Amino acid sequence: METSTEKSILQIDSYQPQAIEAKWQKQWEETGLYKTDIEESHMPKYYALSMFPYPSGRLHMGHVRNYTITDVIARFKRMHGFNVLHPMGWDSFGLPAENAAIQNNIPPADWTFSNIDYMRKQLKQLGLAVDWDREVATCKEDYYKWTQWMFLYLYQRGLAYKKEAPVNWCEQCHTVLANEQVIDGRCWRDDSLVTKKKLNQWFFKTTEYADRLLKNLESLKGWPERVLLMQKNWINKSIGAEVEFAVEGRDIKIPIFTTRPDTIFGVTYMVLAPEHPLVELLVSEDYRESVQQYIENTKLKSEMDRTATDKEKTGLPLGINAINPYTGEAIPVWISDYVLVEYGTGAVMAVPAHDERDFAFAQKFQLPIRRVIEQSGQAGQPGQALKAAYTEPGVLIASGEFTGLDSETAKEKITRLAHDKGFGKEKIQYRLRDWLVSRQRYWGTPIPIIYCDHCGTVPVPDEDLPVRLPKDVDFTVKGVSPVATSPSFKNAPCPKCGTMARRETDTMDTFVDSSWYYLRYIDPHNETKPFEPQLIHQWMPVDQYVGGIEHAILHLMYSRFFMMALSDSGWTEQDEPFKNLLTQGMVLKDGAKMSKSKGNIVDPDAIFKEFGADTARFFILSDSPPQADFDWKESAVEGCFKFLCRVWRCVTQHQSAISFSLALPAYEEMSGETRELFQWTNRTVGGITTDIETQFQFNTVISKIREFVNYLSKFEPGEEPNAVYSHAIAALLKLMAPITPHLAQELWVISGGDGALYTQSWPKWDAVATQSDVVEIVVQVNGKVRDKFTVASGLPQSTLEEMARQRPKVIQQIGDQQVVKVIVVPNKLVNIVAK
């Protein structure tokens, strides 16, 4: 890169983005332009937040898009007089660092921090209006100390607990996974099949807040509908009944959960999950061996394979019967893998006539199918054979005293009977599980717990935090956390009795780290608390959160859980962290997903070097709305660069006409081209402001900027200072400032502007002055465009109608037909209806 650009800037020869950008970035950093005074209270607060990156090595275009969007919003709000908080940090614990350590023998910390240094440099090159003094990294002691504090906070409130349970195990990652991290039976990270393992693990009690997590969704008006829906489906509340079926000849009762108690007279058998603890106890000797074989086979199947409706059903009878408490009837008990032990009670009553999977199972094993619900209004033929399960609600038939009731009423009465007679009750069931947070990995926050032979499970006292990650570990071990290989870590005195005890060697899921980082940004250097509650009250919730849709459930739900838990004891005032959420689309390359294997990665460094950050920012906002996928095309980037060059020429070519201190004449006194220019300016400012305020429609914002510049380049302001022209240029630069901050700032200064555009106020606009003096009227005959004419705006409807009817083309079209109706839309259109 040439170094002689300083001269050409002074000569305002041509657009030199690299020199301009470096110059302003340096100046902004030195003057602390983007520092947020958190205590300042004159301006209303605005918290703009991007999902912080994992420091994988280098920035990718998805990052560039994400942070550009948030940056434009932050700058836009600052120019509207808000005190903006726009922080950045690093989600810096995680597996890749550990894998790099194994492969290249580099300590995870070294790998991570060198990546952070590189990516921070890249982000600074992008020109973000970020307050870097608030930077956090979740892998640093001054952060994970407080993550541990959070763990203990939850532990003390009974929201963190340890239990043995069958958990998701990813062989590839050598660790367990939370339910949310298993997608279609595969690991969210590496797509390998997840198996079940029975382990003693730490959980966060997300189910404690199931109802609140669900209910609060209604208040999140600023979230995309589909994210709300995904969370709602994930929590999946179902209201039903738990009913106990006695086992024939044994003193054992099997509770089942059903959402359809109205179908209970149609039960013809019962199914237990193969892992159900009662199976061992119940199975008759004849079946024991084959049942054991079946259980072994089940372990190899994924949840997806087990529950898919289109999969062939398998199962075995246990050779015993259960008694339906409503009918007294004995029904066979089976096991099958389509029933999951984690869901409900791990046992279902099977009603093949009214449940698809039960129907498929009954058909395969020739179990009876008994119809007890019929569509309301249809004459009942209970004996008729069903071709498929009827799963809709309806009217009960062949159901004893409940016959004739509709499903809703029957559910209620049948459940009440169970309650009255003591063999069941109403039950609300959620699909949401508790969050499994233990990980058998090294590069994460150590769980601050000590196990003492005398005192049991003992939390590490606050004053002993952080529990530091040891460095003397062996990364090559499998199946246990590498932390467990550290000789210095494993043993520690019990905080209660002082005798030698064992430390917990698992670390926390990295989603724990990211569940509260937005709070730490507000008070990042606090050494005595995770944050000062007073400041949180002042700054939360996040006004605009921007990130990928892939976190629709995981990160967003965990964060909501944290806020609820913290708000319950007043650490936060609000219980929802993110007021508005924007989920940006992916960045594609020529219509395909960017990936290393396809070799179609666009490297931000190369773009910065060739065109500059402003071109990258401008382009990535230009072609699609932020929510949609964005296609990166080389030729289109060049087009954007050329456009910025045109902006440069446009603003620099008539410098003598620009003087920002001139007073604008009154609108009524403007005439001719000047008046038109003023109208153009007002229209552009108004349109762009609306586009940003309503939907963050940056693609149309950019098309409006282009139209305005196209117009301005042809405008001849003359040699003398021109107030209206200067006003137009000032407006253009302010409108562009959030998107191309360096270019706008440079041109602002070249044109004689003072100070930072960042702190200038957003241009005002007058709706009255957006209207052109002349308008084109479209004339339709019977709804088809036949003619157009141009007139002064604001003419009355009757005049427009009269003018339209006199047009030769219109007269010709009407011919000898009768005009039955005329519709006039002022300043726009006349439609003549003739028959």
Add this chain to the structure above:
RNA sequence: GGGCGAGUGGCGAAAUGGUAUACGCGCUAGUCUUAGGAACUAGUGGAGCAAUCCGUGCAGGUUCAAGUCCUGUCUCGCCCA
């Protein structure tokens, strides 16, 4: 199978029920130039010499007027089963 969303030029895409294709990419022709992969100018949905006709996945409907609203249907995407 259920829910949600989307289908508009060669491509990315615009359009409070009111001129469909703004803005851009690409393409064509021209001007300037030693040169052009720079800049500028003009053109660019389809058919037709033309008047004109046809055009927003498909089929209907409501309306003076439908890309937009309603009903059905097909395809694709996502989520849930």
